[in-house]
Amino acid sequence: DTGVSQDPRHKITKRGQNVTFRCDPISEHNRLYWYRQTLGQGPEFLTYFQNEAQLEKSRLLSDRFSAERPKGSFSTLEIQRTEQGDSAMYLCASSPTREAFFGQGTRLTVV
Amino acid sequence: AQSVTQLDSHVSVSEGTPVLLRCNYSSSYSPSLFWYVQHPNKGLQLLLKYTSAATLVKGINGFEAEFKKSETSFHLTKPSAHMSDAAEYFCVVTPMDSSYKLIFGSGTRLLVRP
Numbered sequence: 373d374t375g376v377s378q379d380p381r382h383k384i385t386k387r388g389q390n391v392t393f394r395c396d397p398i399s400e401h402n403r404l405y406w407y408r409q410t411l412g413q414g415p416e417f418l419t420y421f422q423n424e425a426q427l428e429k430s431r432l433l434s435d436r437f438s439a440e441r442p443k444g445s446f447s448t449l450e451i452q453r454t455e456q457g458d459s460a461m462y463l464c465a466s467s468p469t470r471e472a473f474f475g476q477g478t479r480l481t482v483v
Numbered sequence: 484a485q486s487v488t489q490l491d492s493h494v495s496v497s498e499g500t501p502v503l504l505r506c507n508y509s510s511s512y513s514p515s516l517f518w519y520v521q522h523p524n525k526g527l528q529l530l531l532k533y534t535s536a537a538t539l540v541k542g543i544n545g546f547e548a549e550f551k552k553s554e555t556s557f558h559l560t561k562p563s564a565h566m567s568d569a570a571e572y573f574c575v576v577t578p579m580d581s582s583y584k585l586i587f588g589s590g591t592r593l594l595v596r597p
Contacts, residue, residue, distance in 0.1 A: 403583060414573055414587035415527070428584055463527070465585075470515045470534055470577060472585055474527040 376475035378464050384481045385454055392450045393478045397466030404447050405472055406439055407463040408432070415463055421447060454482045485510045485578040489588035497596045502561040504591045506574030509555065516557045517575040517585070518548055527573070533557065544568070569595045 377396040385391050397404050402423050407415035418437070419429045423444040433439075436454075441447040451458055459482045465472035490505040508514060518530040531542025538550045548559045557574060574588040 405585065407585075407587075414590045415585075417584050417586065420584055422583075428582060465527075467583070470583070471517060471529055471532045473529065474519075476526045 376464055376466050376473055378475040378478050380478055382479050384483060387456060387482055388453055390452045391454060392448055393462055395447045395464030395475060398473060401466035401468045403467040404441055405465040406449050409461045409463055456482050458482050485576055485586055487574050487576050487586055487588035489574050489591050491591050493592045495594040496564045498566055499563050502564045504559040504572050506557045506588060507555055508557060508576045510576055510578050512578055515577040516550060518559050519573045519575060521571045564595050566595050569593055
């Protein structure tokens with residue numbers, strides 16, 4: 373068990389480009405979460421999956437954001453047409469029951 | 484609606500003195516409550532959890548929290564602060580109705596003076 377893994381750890385992109393992040397949860401954890409954290413703030417909920425089903429999405433998740441978990445294992449978060457306001461740490465977590473275990477995050481910088 | 488309020492954005496203590504980080508929650512159902520810690524440039528680490536068992540919960544590194552339903556509080560305490568405790572602490576609630584999302588408070592930064 374190597375914990376929740378996120379890739380890449382850092383991403384710098386130009387405004388308007390698309391980016392995709394990957395999350396590999398702890399094996400056999402059926403719930404997977406995506407959060408966004410900006411400097412000095414607490415993590416904000418984006419979306420979560422129960423197995424491959426996306427059960428809830430935040431209103432923060434505009435139509436430029438899409439998340440998938442095709443086989444109920446790893447997940448991807450794609451941001452299309454990035455904006456400077458998308459610059460943040462994107463956190464993934466997985467959960468077997470109630471508590472969640474977080475990865476190290478992907479830091480996105482949009483220039 | 485469920486929410487979490489962390490009453491102090493910053494708490495400063497001297498090494499060896501007690502720590503108290505305050506958290507109040509609002510939930511329509513019997514919630515699960517957690518405290519997470521985030522050291523600079525590190526990921527979020529689970530400190531402790533309350534899931535409707537014992538109201539006094541012990542966590543890692545000597546931290547404890549007490550669930551008080553009448554006060555809707557879940558304050559985090561430690562008898563004696565250590566320099567390594569300096570970090571950001573988040574109180575988190577999961578409303579145990581149809582949603583399993585974690586709702587974070589705004590965080591409390593703990594400073595430990597030598």
